[in-house]
Amino acid sequence: MKAKKRYLLVLFSCAFLILCYFGGYRLWESGESKVNGITHKKDRLGYLDILESYREKDLVYSPRLSRKERSLSTDSVTCYMDTCFDFSRCVGDFKVYVYPIQDRISPVYQNILNVIQESRFYTDDPSQACLFILSLDTLDRDHLSPDYVKNMQIKLSQQAKYWNDGKNHLIFNLYSGTWPDYAEDLGFHVGQALIAKASFSLSKFRPQFDISIPLFPKNHPKKGGERGTLTSNNFPVSKRYTLVFKGKRYVHGIGSETRNSLYHVHNNKDIILVTTCRHGKSWKQMKDERCEADNKEFDR
Structure with a gap:
């Protein structure tokens, strides 16, 4: 008799738990909740609302990337201009410092550095610089490419004297990851550095901080070309x-x-x-x- 009572007690307990579970779930589905006897309507969030809230909390990432790949690419550092950039270095003239070249770099990256060094913004005095540009070639981070620079993290620690976790540094990148998944693995810790990158993915781009640039060919001219349509006021555009x-x-x-x-x-x-x-x-x-x-x- 006692055993029967115990079984009945267990049965009623299970039934009560199931009722609570499904009742609570249906109440959540209906978008209502009761607190102190008062019924409250809950706002149902759509996918875009949830995605936007994740963006604000910097929780958006690609599930295809491993934790190591995500940490190598951006160190999971949440950066904005007012948190990861030292504006005190930019008082007065805007100056850009380029690290001395110590290793072989690609002709494309050499062109980028030449353009900067030939501009009025260049300075060879790091104490006067607002922005720092690495002499290490970061354009092609495809492991299968002949331009891929190995041991980047070690070279960065040896050559980037003013690195300071990347603060006030700008990194250029055209290709990242490798075939076939093209996970955006730059192969070194970016930290607080700004990234000017082609083919940015939403999971890596840090809004109001990173810069999305077009992917240009290796034979792209360093200077020259026709005047831009907006500058020449040539509307409608007469192009072939x-x-x-x-x-x-x-x-x-x-x-x-x-x-x-x-x-x-x-x-x-x-x-x-x-x-x-x-x-x-x-x-x-x-x-x-x-x-x-x-x-x-x-x-x-």
């Missing part, structure tokens, strides 16, 4: 081409869906979008039916 893109088409992996669809827009008149499948070591094994024609058009 409305839109032009030339680049690699990934036959699989990240970026493949977007670039594989570019041929739909290409009209071979004012919209020119040409791609090549020649990318990576196994493109021939994974090429599709359009690769041969696309490669010929790309070469032409």
Whole structure:
């Protein structure tokens, strides 16, 4: 008899817990809650509202990246201009200091440094500088690239005398990560440095701090070119081409869906979008039916 009572007590307890669980869940779903006998309506947040609240708390990150990759790329440091930048160094003239070059750098990065050093903002006196530019080539952080600089963290500690956890430093980057996932791993601790980077992802970009720049080719001229349309006040724009893109088409992996669809827009008149499948070591094994024609058009 006592055993039966114990079983009944357990059964009623389980039923009560299930009732509380599903009752509470349905109450949450209805958007109502009761506090001290008063019913309160809860605002239901949509996806964009939740994403925005995560952005404000700097909680947005890519689930594909490991903790190590996220820490290497931006150190998970929350930065704004008023928290990670020392404006006291910028009183008076705006001056930029470039570290002396000690290692081999790519011609593209050399052009960037030349432009800065030939400008009126350059100073060779670090005590007068508002901004610091590394002489270490950070443009190409693709492990498969011949321009990839190894042991960047060690070289940074040895050569960046005024690093100070990256404060008032500007890092240029065009390529990060490597095939096939292209995780944005710069391979060294960025800290409080500003990043001027092409193809920024939402998970890495720090709003009101980092700078998104276009991805320019390696043969991009250092100086020259036509006057900008806005400057010359030339409206409507009389250009032969409305839109032009030339680049690699990934036959699989990240970026493949977007670039594989570019041929739909290409009209071979004012919209020119040409791609090549020649990318990576196994493109021939994974090429599709359009690769041969696309490669010929790309070469032409």
